[in-house]
Amino acid sequence: NAGVTQTPKFQVLKTGQSMTLQCAQDMNHNSMYWYRQDPGMGLRLIYYSASEGTTDKGEVPNGYNVSRLNKREFSLRLESAAPSQTSVYFCASSEFLRNTGELFFGEGSRLTVL
Amino acid sequence: DAKTTQPNSMESNEEEPVHLPCNHSTISGTDYIHWYRQLPSQGPEYVIHGLTSNVNNRMASLAIAEDRKSSTLILHRATLRDAAVYYCILRARREDMRFGAGTRLTVKP
Numbered sequence: 001n002a003g004v005t006q007t008p009k010f011q012v013l014k015t016g017q018s019m020t021l022q023c024a025q026d027m028n029h030n031s032m033y034w035y036r037q038d039p040g041m042g043l044r045l046i047y048y049s050a051s052e053g054t055t056d057k058g059e060v061p062n063g064y065n066v067s068r069l070n071k072r073e074f075s076l077r078l079e080s081a082a083p084s085q086t087s088v089y090f091c092a093s094s095e096f097l098r099n100t101g102e103l104f105f106g107e108g109s110r111l112t113v114l
Numbered sequence: 115d116a117k118t119t120q121p122n123s124m125e126s127n128e129e130e131p132v133h134l135p136c137n138h139s140t141i142s143g144t145d146y147i148h149w150y151r152q153l154p155s156q157g158p159e160y161v162i163h164g165l166t167s168n169v170n171n172r173m174a175s176l177a178i179a180e181d182r183k184s185s186t187l188i189l190h191r192a193t194l195r196d197a198a199v200y201y202c203i204l205r206a207r208r209e210d211m212r213f214g215a216g217t218r219l220t221v222k223p
Binding site for chain 1: 148150155156157158159160163201211212213214215216
């Protein structure tokens with residue numbers, strides 16, 4: 001059982017370049033999330049999707065766009081990368097039930113913007 | 115949004131119990147208390163959650179104060195593999211999984 005799969009695992013970009021991080025889950029979860037984690041810090045929510053066809057902003061959405069392509073896939077796009085977006089990005093999914101429902105995380109995508 | 119406060123770091127000896135505290139004095143009645151941990155170079159993983167009553171599972175126990183303003187994650191016998199950052203989170207809404215800096219647990223052999 002793969003769980004949550006993120007690609008790519010590593011990426012180096014130059015300032016101004018664009019890229020898309022892909023995330024797929026095979027647990028039939030309705031909710032999906034994108035977080036970023038800067039060195040020595042906790043995770044910060046970028047965007048989330050409560051169900052297929054819906055997306056909402058989290059704590060730090062500026063500079064990012066997302067697409068919930070179908071129930072399985074939730075992608076994160078950087079249109080014009082900046083050095084401040086150097087971080088580790090985590091995708092997660094969950095089945096939200098009355099404030100419960102554990103989050104399952106991918107292994108992370110390490111992005112460096114030069 | 116309700117916030118949590120955790121110590122930055124804690125140390126434990128292998129095979130001894132560990133009590134990781136979390137303060138959440140502004141918790142509301144519908145907030146669930148969740149704990150996650152993050153092993154080095156991995157994504158966070160779920161540990162346990164609760165609302166009012168103490169909870170046990172194969173990984174840990176969660177003790178919740180009667181007024182719900184604090185909680186404690188208990189690892190009954192710490193192993194080297196339990197060295198991680200532990201996050202205490204209050205969850206009221208679907209998107210409300212906001213991770214603070216957590217507590218970095220070091221386990222000494």
